[in-house]
Amino acid sequence: MELTGDKAKAWLLNFEAKIQEHKAYLSDLDQAIGDGDHGSNMARGTEAVKVNLEKIAEPETAEVLKQAAMALISKVGGASGPLYGSAFMQMAKTAKETTDIHELIEAGLEGIKHRGKADVGDKTMVDTWAPVVEALAKDALTNEAITQAVDATKPLKAKKGRASYVGERSIGALDPGAVSSGYLFTALVEEVLQ
Amino acid sequence: MELTGDKAKAWLLNFEAKIQEHKAYLSDLDQAIGDGDHGSNMARGTEAVKVNLEKIAEPETAEVLKQAAMALISKVGGASGPLYGSAFMQMAKTAKETTDIHELIEAGLEGIKHRGKADVGDKTMVDTWAPVVEALAKDALTNEAITQAVDATKPLKAKKGRASYVGERSIGALDPGAVSSGYLFTALVEEVLQ
Amino acid sequence: MTMGVVIASHVDKIAEGVYQLIKESAPDVSITYAGGTDDGDVGSSYELIEAAINNNEADELYCFYDLGSAKMTLDMVSDMSDKPITIFDAAFIEGAYTASVLIQGGYKKEEIDAQLAPLKIK
Amino acid sequence: MTMGVVIASHVDKIAEGVYQLIKESAPDVSITYAGGTDDGDVGSSYELIEAAINNNEADELYCFYDLGSAKMTLDMVSDMSDKPITIFDAAFIEGAYTASVLIQGGYKKEEIDAQLAPLKIK
Ligand SMILES: Nc1ncnc2c1ncn2[C@@H]1O[C@H](COP(=O)(O)OP(=O)(O)O)[C@@H](O)[C@H]1O
Ligand SMILES: Nc1ncnc2c1ncn2[C@@H]1O[C@H](COP(=O)(O)OP(=O)(O)O)[C@@H](O)[C@H]1O
Ligand SMILES: [Mg+2]
Ligand SMILES: [Mg+2]
Ligand SMILES: [Mg+2]
Ligand SMILES: [Mg+2]
Numbered sequence: 001m002e003l004t005g006d007k008a009k010a011w012l013l014n015f016e017a018k019i020q021e022h023k024a025y026l027s028d029l030d031q032a033i034g035d036g037d038h039g040s041n042m043a044r045g046t047e048a049v050k051v052n053l054e055k056i057a058e059p060e061t062a063e064v065l066k067q068a069a070m071a072l073i074s075k076v077g078g079a080s081g082p083l084y085g086s087a088f089m090q091m092a093k094t095a096k097e098t099t100d101i102h103e104l105i106e107a108g109l110e111g112i113k114h115r116g117k118a119d120v121g122d123k124t125m126v127d128t129w130a131p132v133v134e135a136l137a138k139d140a141l142t143n144e145a146i147t148q149a150v151d152a153t154k155p156l157k158a159k160k161g162r163a164s165y166v167g168e169r170s171i172g173a174l175d176p177g178a179v180s181s182g183y184l185f186t187a188l189v190e191e192v193l194q
Numbered sequence: 195m196e197l198t199g200d201k202a203k204a205w206l207l208n209f210e211a212k213i214q215e216h217k218a219y220l221s222d223l224d225q226a227i228g229d230g231d232h233g234s235n236m237a238r239g240t241e242a243v244k245v246n247l248e249k250i251a252e253p254e255t256a257e258v259l260k261q262a263a264m265a266l267i268s269k270v271g272g273a274s275g276p277l278y279g280s281a282f283m284q285m286a287k288t289a290k291e292t293t294d295i296h297e298l299i300e301a302g303l304e305g306i307k308h309r310g311k312a313d314v315g316d317k318t319m320v321d322t323w324a325p326v327v328e329a330l331a332k333d334a335l336t337n338e339a340i341t342q343a344v345d346a347t348k349p350l351k352a353k354k355g356r357a358s359y360v361g362e363r364s365i366g367a368l369d370p371g372a373v374s375s376g377y378l379f380t381a382l383v384e385e386v387l388q
Numbered sequence: 389m390t391m392g393v394v395i396a397s398h399v400d401k402i403a404e405g406v407y408q409l410i411k412e413s414a415p416d417v418s419i420t421y422a423g424g425t426d427d428g429d430v431g432s433s434y435e436l437i438e439a440a441i442n443n444n445e446a447d448e449l450y451c452f453y454d455l456g457s458a459k460m461t462l463d464m465v466s467d468m469s470d471k472p473i474t475i476f477d478a479a480f481i482e483g484a485y486t487a488s489v490l491i492q493g494g495y496k497k498e499e500i501d502a503q504l505a506p507l508k509i510k
Numbered sequence: 511m512t513m514g515v516v517i518a519s520h521v522d523k524i525a526e527g528v529y530q531l532i533k534e535s536a537p538d539v540s541i542t543y544a545g546g547t548d549d550g551d552v553g554s555s556y557e558l559i560e561a562a563i564n565n566n567e568a569d570e571l572y573c574f575y576d577l578g579s580a581k582m583t584l585d586m587v588s589d590m591s592d593k594p595i596t597i598f599d600a601a602f603i604e605g606a607y608t609a610s611v612l613i614q615g616g617y618k619k620e621e622i623d624a625q626l627a628p629l630k631i632k
Contacts, residue, residue, distance in 0.1 A: 035412040041553070073586065077553030079579030082586050085556075115582050161578060162413065165486055167503070169493040229534040235431070267464065271431030273457030276464050279434075309460050355456060356535060359608055361625070363615040399531050402603070405523030405545070409576070412552055423527070430534055454531070454603050479601030479631050481524070481576050509601050509629050 001101045001139070005059030007192045012053060012068050014187035016046035019180065029176040033163040037078055038176035045076035045084070061099050065092035079116070079161050080177055083125060086111035101192065102136040109133050116160060123156035123163065123170060125177035132185050143189055150174065150182040195295045195333070199253030201386045206247060206262050208381035210240035213374065223370040227357040231272055232370035239270035239278070255293050259286035273310070273355050274371055277319060280305035295386065296330040303327050310354060317350035317357065317364060319371035326379050337383055344368065344376040391491045391500075392418035392446025394473075395484055396437050396453040396462050400424040406481055414488035418445040432458040438465045441473065448472045450491075450500075452484040456510070477510035513613045513622075514540035514568025516595075517606055518559050518575040518584050522546040528603055536610035540567040554580040560587045563595065570594045572613075572622075574606040578632070599632035 003011075019026070019042045027039030048071035053064060065088050073085030090111030091104045098104070109129040118124045131149040135141040151174070158170035161177075197205075213220070213236045221233030242265035247258060259282050267279030284305030285298045292298070303323040312318040325343040329335040345368070352364035355371075393410070397403040403423025410419055420443050422436035437458070441449060449471055453459045459475060466473040476483050483504055490500045515532070519525040525545025532541055542565050544558035559580075563571060571593055575581045581597060588595040598605050605626055612622045 035552070037412070037553070074548070074556045077547035077549075077551060077555065079582060081554075081556070082579070082582035086586065115585065162489075165413075165489040166493045169495070225537075229430070230537075231431070231534070268426070268434045271425035271427075271429060271433065273460060275432075275434070276457070276460035280464065309463065356611075359535075359611040360615045363617070397527070399527035401523040401527030402531065403527075405519070405521035405525075405527060409521050409524065409552060430531060455607070479604060479629075481602050482631060485577070507601075507631050509604060509631060 001193060002099045003061055003095070003101050003104055003192060004099065005061045005064055008061050008064040009053050009056065009059040010191040011187050012046075012049055012064065014191050015184050016050045018183040018187055019043055019046045022179075022183065026176050026180055029174055029179060032173045033158060033166055033170045034176065035078075035162055038080060038180065041076045041078040041080055042180050045072045045081060048072070048075040062092050062095035065089075065095055065104075080125070080180070083112050083116050083177070086115040087129075090114075101188075102133070102139075105129070105136055105188075106133045118160040121156060122159040123153050123175045123178070124158075124160050125175070125181040127153045127156070127175065128178040128181035128185065132181075141185065141189060141193060143186055146182050146185045146189070150178050153178040195387060196293045197255055197289070197295050197298055197386060198293065199255045199258055202255050202258040203247050203250065203253040204385040205381050206240075206243055206258065208385050209378050210244045212377040212381055213237055213240045216373075216377065220370050220374055223368055223373060227352060227360055227364045227367045228370065229272075229356055232274060232374065235270045235272040235274055236374050239266045239275060242266070242269040256286050256289035259283075259289055259298075262286075274319070274374070276309050277306050277371070280309040281323075284308075295382075296327070296333075299323070299330055299382075300327045312354040315350060316353040317347050317369045317372070318352075318354050319369070319375040321347045321350070321369065322372040322375035322379065326375075335379065335383060335387060337380055340376050340379045340383070344372050347372040389448050390418070390446040391448050391450060391497070392420070392444040393484055393488050393491065394437075394440050394444055394449050394451040394462075395419065395421035395423075396432065396440065396451060396458040397421070397423040397480070398430050398432060398454055398458055400428055402454065406484060409481070410485055410488045413485070414492035417488050417491045419488060420444040432461040434461055434464060437461050438468075441465055441469055441471065444471075448497075449474070450487045451475045452478060452480050452487070454480045459510075476504055476508075478504050478507040479509050483507045511570050512540070512568040513570050513572060513619065514542070514566040515606055515610050515613065516559075516562050516566055516571050516573040516584075517541065517543035517545075518554065518562065518573060518580040519543070519545040519602070520552050520554060520576055520580055522550055524576065528606060531603070532607055532610045535607070536614035539610050539613045541610060542566040554583040556583055556586065559583050560590075563587055563591055563593065566593075570619075571596070572609045573597045574600060574602050574609070576602045581632075598626055598630075600626050600629040601631050605629045 023039035030038035052067040069088035087108035094107035217233035224232035246261040263282035281302035288301035400423035422440040425431040522545035547553040
């Protein structure tokens with residue numbers, strides 16, 4: 001499946017809407033095991049993405065992804081800023097070679113891993129991205145698969161980011177970045193894959 | 195030799211005058227191996243000592259020493275505050291038992307060591323106080339002995355306080371706290387021992 | 389026994405800022421702070437540190453400091469105080485953050501001490 | 511090759527305060543800082559950290575950060591910058607103070623790195 005410029009833009013605007021809708025929930029999740037700002041961070045960041053994208057009249061995939069990266073890098077303010085920012089920056093670079101969705105999201109995952117040094121099982125957004133990449137490889141990304149990946153962060157003990165400070169006490173809580181990544185991929189299913 | 199209340203007061207007022215006179219020099223010494231505030235710290239502290247002592251009409255040794263301690267503890271603002279403060283507090287306590295100068299200064303040295311955990315040779319004020327205590331034990335405290343102790347801090351490498359950060363580079367410099375302690379004991383010679 | 393955190397810095401802005409940083413992740417922990425001299429200069433103040441210790445609502449206090457002379461002042465205040473006070477020679481901000489978050493998480497003293505041990509650098 | 515220090519904190523007051531603390535003992539070292547988000551909230555800002563790196567007059571930079579997300583932002587800026595930049599996983603204030611004082615003292619890179627090694631806690 002190809003990610004055209006128009007679809008990329010629709011995807012990210014849908015993501016923005018979902019983040020705004022669940023802003024308080026994301027911050028509540030972050031309050032439990034972090035500092036309680038993931039919702040407002042992502043709301044600020046995706047709002048800036050929206051502003052950047054609305055300026056683009058004829059969207060081109062790499063440019064859309066790059067504008068999203070720049071907005072997230074400069075406006076999020078938390079760890080999720082450089083992480084999502086690196087993901088979209090890698091996707092933008094890759095989009096110059098291919099617009100295949102699986103390859104793009106895989107590049108995004110590499111960007112996150114490069115920046116945050118987290119692995120699968122560390123209870124971070126990587127735990128959403130990695131199974132999504134696998135599902136996309138088999139052309140089998142569904143909302144159920146996404147929910148399953150997100151929920152699977154619950155029993156994990158956080159090993160990266162602020163949640164790692166609470167150690168054992170992070171067990172049983174959803175990872176906020178995994179949840180916001182879930183919205184990103186639900187938006188992808190809605191705007192691009194369906 | 196006994197430290198009467200009047201002599202104690204005269205001693206500390208003389209010390210204050212010496213500190214004010216050499217304020218800039220003490221700060222310069224501290225700029226070389228520390229943060230450049232020892233002169234202003236001690237000036238502020240001894241100024242407060244003076245204010246406290248001037249309120250005492252009939253000086254009593256323990257009370258004079260205690261007032262000095264309180265002023266130094268609350269007004270110096272640098273490491274020398276708790277150090278000189280602990281010295282005078284120990285002296286004030288000891289003065290309830292004896293006003294023998296050797297025993298008082300020895301108690302002061304113990305106060306400094308308890309607070310700062312420094313030993314002889316660490317390039318601190320202890321390197322002035324320790325030889326002074328020895329000289330007092332032999333009733334042989336002179337200005338020469340004081341100068342010799344102070345100067346002997348030059349070749350040492352700082353192991354405590356801010357100067358310890360510059361390590362090797364502290365070698366060759368006088369320790370500011372050793373120098374200010376030198377003034378304290380020169381004032382003692384002038385007002386009490388002579 | 390509730391546990392609280394005391395922050396002692398040489399600079400008023402650092403103390404306030406560390407408080408701000410930590411409160412976000414430990415909103416229910418009693419955290420008090422003292423920074424700089426009475427006049428707002430760089431240094432430490434017996435009165436301000438004493439007030440931070442007295443005003444802390446917890447039964448038992450974990451204290452963190454930036455440089456050695458704030459430790460000596462903490463020591464003096466601690467000698468005069470009845471509260472159980474532990475002064476940690478840990479990385480200042482990282483130690484205070486770790487302790488606060490763990491107290492917020494309801495961890496026991498032994499567990500907190502174990503987490504702080506690798507942060508000891510002074 | 512002159513060496514400079516960059517301070518990156520999650521809080522503007524902490525960054526300013528650390529600068530104030532360090533400048534007293536390292537008046538001749540180029541020290542720049544960035545704290546908080548663009549809006550002055552707790553967090554980190556790419557623009558502010560980039561500016562702190564660009565505005566530092568030294569040829570080679572030693573960077574210190576308080577919590578991990580400031581490190582990631584430093585990392586990103588460093589990827590984009592031509593200056594030689596080392597990000598130290600050292601105790602934040604203690605590491606920045608040590609490095610600055612040693613640079614002020616004219617120590618060489620190897621000696622400074624050796625002094626910073628025991629402060630590594632992240
Ligand atoms: N090193 C890391 N690698 C991958 N993801 C991380 C890492 N650190 C944090 N995260 C993600 O970032 C989320 C928190 O983001 P946010 O609250 O915006 O930042 P902050 O923790 O700086 O306040 C976490 O829930 C986690 O998913
Ligand atoms: N641990 C210590 N034990 C004894 N003396 C010390 C110690 N630390 C510092 N000093 C003394 O304090 C002096 C510095 O005092 P000052 O400049 O007023 O404080 P600060 O270093 O906090 O700025 C040093 O020159 C040294 O003599
Ligand atoms: Mg957060
Ligand atoms: Mg945050
Ligand atoms: Mg000083
Ligand atoms: Mg000082």
